[in-house]
Amino acid sequence: MRIILIFLIFFGNLSVYAQCEKSPLKPFQDNNLWGLTDGLNHIKIKPFAKSLLDCNSYEIDHHFYENISFKTRHNYTLFQENKILHFTNEEIDSIVLNHHDAYLLKNNKKGLVRRGVAIMKIMYDDIKPSLNESYIVSLNGKSGVINHLGKIVVPVEYEEIYPDFDYEYGKEKFNWRALKAGKQTIFRDTDYYLSKSKTSKTVKTGLKN
Incomplete structure (x- = not known):
């Protein structure tokens, strides 16, 4: 059972990674931790997260941007258009990505981060x-x-x-x-x-x- 779980996590992360191929920043893994690198393999964010949750890249005016979510033990981290946002486990339950949006969920309520800017509280x-x-x-x-x-x-x-x-x-x-x-x-x-x-x-x- 443990082997199957490891298999699913590994290939699930590979699938998420593939979605970011056109993004200026790409996830990479080192010693079981995830960070971000640019197209020249320069490390932009040192590995810090246990899990790569979701990833998509989107194009605006012929420029590609990233929408990436990570999970550590106590925090969620969101990267959008070179901006970093951190949320504790007490603040949100999960993050759902869609194009240039990230929906923040807590107790069946939703908030919104759009292109790196939090524009709605978690209340809807x-x-x-x-x-x-x-x-x-x-x-x-x-x-x-x-x-x-x-x-x-x-x-x-x-x-x-x-x-x-x-x-x-x-x-x-x-x-x-x-x-x-x-x-x-x-x-x-x-x-x-x-x-x-x-x-x-x-x-x-x-x-x-």
């Missing part, structure tokens, strides 16, 4: 990526919208939310329609636009929600 029942690089979040049966900077665009108090493709679409503004008790309200996200010539800027907002 669910977080779903949506259009305009925003997220529809839910809490206690109600929904809202948080944008890519961690700003609450639509308060978490509505029954239904969907993007508005018609309202001032020609002006490249992005809007959301939210329904509550049969009444519709329109919210505009002023931080991002539909035009590809306009790009979002990364702002360190911290856990502000």
